[in-house]
Amino acid sequence: MSNFLTLPILLPMFIGTILIFFAKKHKLQRVIAGFSALSLLGVAIYLGYIVYTDPSQIITLEIGDWPAPFGIVLVADMFATMMVILSSIVGVVCLFFAFKTIHSDREKFYFYPFYFYLLTGVNGAFLTGDMFNLFVFFEVMLISSYVLIVHGGTGYQLRESFKYVVMNMVASAFFLVALAYLYATTGTLNMADLAERVQVLEQEGILNGIAILFLFVFGAKGALFPLYFWLPKSYYGPPAAISALFGGLLTKVGIYAIIRVFTLIFVHNTEFTHTIILILAGGTMFFGVLGAVSQFDFKRILSYHIISQVGYMVMGLGVYTPLALAGAIYYIAHHIIVKSALFLFAGATQKITGTTELKKMGGLLKTHPWLGWLFFISAMSLAGIPPLSGFFSKFALILAAVQKESYYIVVVALVVGILTLFSMMKIFMYAFWGEPKISQDKVNRKEMFALLRPIIPLVVLTICLGFFAEPIFQYSLGVSEQILDPANYVNAVLGK
């Protein structure tokens, strides 16, 4: 029992609530928000440290002192704490970028409270050990995301967010349906208890049905093939700081839920479920990257790349070996950091050129060399060029797939890798090479560095993830071995 476990959830919720009182004073809001985001990062890292040094590497908290299968449990294992740390990093960086780019009218309209409520929902979804509580935290996250994605209320945002909201509401309704079936079949909603009961219950048909229903629900929220259609357009609308936060975090919460549920609970028939996951992963990667290749807009290319890279993560789950899952976990860390950085670069170039259309840009490497080269590093990392972080994670994934003799997915992953490189080079060529097309520069040198300052830590992190691949990979391997053995989780929660 450790009440410290509630802090990553309570702290952003508390700050968000306090900020409602100061909604009209945007300077004060920035100070409070900045300090508390940094302290949230500190809390997350400390939580990661105490979980890592704990003998069982899992700590739990029974909320309200209700014993485990009956009450709600918060569980922090290595996977969950890793995700909490990543979400706090992205939370800090996007917040500091928002200080520079969000219009003060938007700031005054409850931007920061919803920002922190979003982090509440994300961290809660990572830490909870109860299926219904997962639903509740999903909804906390989603309702804040609805507000942030439509924040500012331009015509484009309203139109596309409507589709995003309706899509997610339908998925949430089906989440409830899946929970109802699950409860009727097993009589419990505690994840550890479910893990035990699903194994002894000889009801393969209905359990497969429930598993696929959950895959549909989380797939819709995590933008899996064929349910990704809402993503590119809705992520295009809001300002870059919000797009970066969403692109880095939101779909990954869906992916986290898929990995959690399909390693802990629905492992009764991996032949069936994980093959479907593998097929979906292939489709997601391939169609996502095709979308990216066909676009000529900075933010839209990046949005389609989110889809194709979600495919890689799910591919690791589909292959379902320790190495593959370690690759997927490494990939999630790499993706969250790099994707947020790239979206912030899109925001910075938009600030300079006033557009996100690639054909209207050009020659930014001459006028803004720092921006250009930092972008180049992140883009290469995304495409998987050694020695940057993208390479090692993709390498592990593909190696695992070869060992498992799933050659189709290997071919798809390699082709998608090449197409990713192609579309990132497309951005680099159109936006940064060539003759400058912008007549007057809207951003001077000093402002440029103010814009780049929040992004630089992310670029440094992606370089570190590449150069220190060995220890980080060992860590991911530890995480994947832990989640592949549900007994650890069950024992920690039910106290056996």
Add this chain to the structure above:
Amino acid sequence: MEILIALLIGVLFSVSTYLILTKSLFRVVLGTVLMSHGAHLLILTMGGLGVGSAPLLGEGASSYTDPLPQALILTAIVISFGMTALLLVMTYRTYKVHQTDDLDKLRGRLDE
């Protein structure tokens, strides 16, 4: 009783699917509302209906109604209340800004 409710849930889901697939913004909103009602009823039915006794009173109770589905529904209803309110305001604003509630006209162009 369960069969009757199951039929009702089926009707709710089919009507809501139809409404979500129509072109009018407002009907889509109604569709999502009906769909969440269907989901809530389903949870209630899955907990078992018609026992006719109080929720758990003590360890020695001979029969009881499962209180958990009701707690789940209460939470889910509150959430869908908030979601529906937000969606309604959003629909209204979309209608004001675009001067139409026809989803065909809200498709958007490729060049934006």
Add this chain to the structure above:
Amino acid sequence: MKNNISLHTVAQISVFIVLSFSFYLLFAGHNNPGGGFIGALMAASAIVLLYVSFDLKTIKNVLPLYYPYFIATGLLIAMGTGVSSTLFGYPFLTQFFQYTTLPILGEVELTTALMFDLGVFIVVIGIALLIITTIAEDDE
């Protein structure tokens, strides 16, 4: 505006009946039907009754309430109730109760869950009225 004296009179009286019933629901909540959520919806409906029978501007002058602060205050109360149990070394949101005898009311059950419910009550009043006034104000 027309002289709606009967509507005004009825509204002024019934608001208090509805409000007191809403408080009854709040306090009944722990062991009987009722609770913070339903009580707050009842209280909000009382204030909406005022908005409907008079008009928005008049009521805003009489009751200058800023609803976002309601939401924040309620959330802080509810959160504070949850956190307070951690100060004594119990898990987050642990609830306590005790039976005491108060001067007029006789024997009552005092619970920390009531404080939580009070937070919910304030939040829901704030949210319901914020939604209604936001939509109502926007009439061009």
